[in-house]
Amino acid sequence: MSHENIFDLVIIGGGPAGSAAAVYAARKKIKSAIITTEFGGQSIVSDDIQNWIGTPHISGYDLAKSLESHVKEYQGEILNIIKGRVVSVSQNDDKTFSVKTSKDVVINTKAILVTTGSVRRKLEAINADKYEHKGVTYCASCDGPVFTGKDVVVIGGGNAAFESALQLAAYCKSVKILNRTDKYRADEITVDKVSKNPNIQIINNAIVDEVLGEQFANGIIYNKTEKLNVEGIFVEIGQIPNTSYIDFIDKNTIGNIIVDPRTQKASVEGVWAAGDCTDGLYHQNNIATGDAVKALESIYIWLQG
Ligand SMILES: Cc1cc2nc3c(=O)[nH]c(=O)nc-3n(C[C@H](O)[C@H](O)[C@H](O)COP(=O)(O)OP(=O)(O)OC[C@H]3O[C@@H](n4cnc5c(N)ncnc54)[C@H](O)[C@@H]3O)c2cc1C
16 A cells, blocks of 8 residues: 555544544644544533533533534644544555545545444433433433432433432432343442432333423333333433444444553554543543543554554
């Protein structure tokens, strides 16, 4: 392959992780391209983000705009911005990579940083989509405080559900956990904490059928006939990472890219990943940007040989 038209780094994704990476790459004068379908990432739909450090309140839309404009400050010879969807990444014989977009554009690079995040697994129940952002929410740490003093329910049986319930119990009137089976996927120590919290009740073998409401959600029906009057419905039934287009690196059973948390390196030399697409335990905007900055430090040293 000709090495004249090759980038040092291709960043895939333009959420908080990809945007942070692009700014750092440009400032380090790494010849880079960022390829993304859009800027902003998952919290673009949020009305009020209250934990973006340094900014007490910002809408997801404004956060997306500020990320995009920060990246565009550096657009030019060193940093290319390519709007598009990546459909495949392959490794060439000389260990470089070829990144293909849905418009059949192929971009060659020495290093790759994957920051394509994930999508939340959605609740499959009648009216769950109708009441999304009107009581049905997919992020307890983001939206929880809005439900201070209210009765809420958390749907799920893993760590995310149990940890969300513990967070919510500190300020909600009551918290119920609806678990599909009678087994928990959460760690024993977390289950123990939940069981001892007088403000949390676990209901096992419960399958949600419908979300009730008027302008906002005000209840749910589960197991066909059982009703709960709740104003907040927190869905924590897992995430689906956007990583199917890259298949030669190690991933966990869900598809999260396995990284070394000290450097964000993936299993194949020349590939890094940051943010929600990784197997990192916690996923937040601030964590995604921090992971990406860490990756860039590692990539910079690697590119210098
Ligand atoms: C409703 C909601 C509210 C939230 N609120 C908060 C909050 O208040 N505070 C907080 O800290 N966290 C919040 N989060 C979590 C936070 O949004 C994520 O942790 C964060 O967005 C992860 O950033 P990321 O860059 O890793 O991935 P993402 O934000 O998922 O960004 C991925 C990017 O990759 C792009 N992309 C995806 N696939 C491709 C592809 N094949 N080719 C090219 N581009 C692609 C997408 O367009 C997007 O730009 C919220 C999440 C949700 C769902």
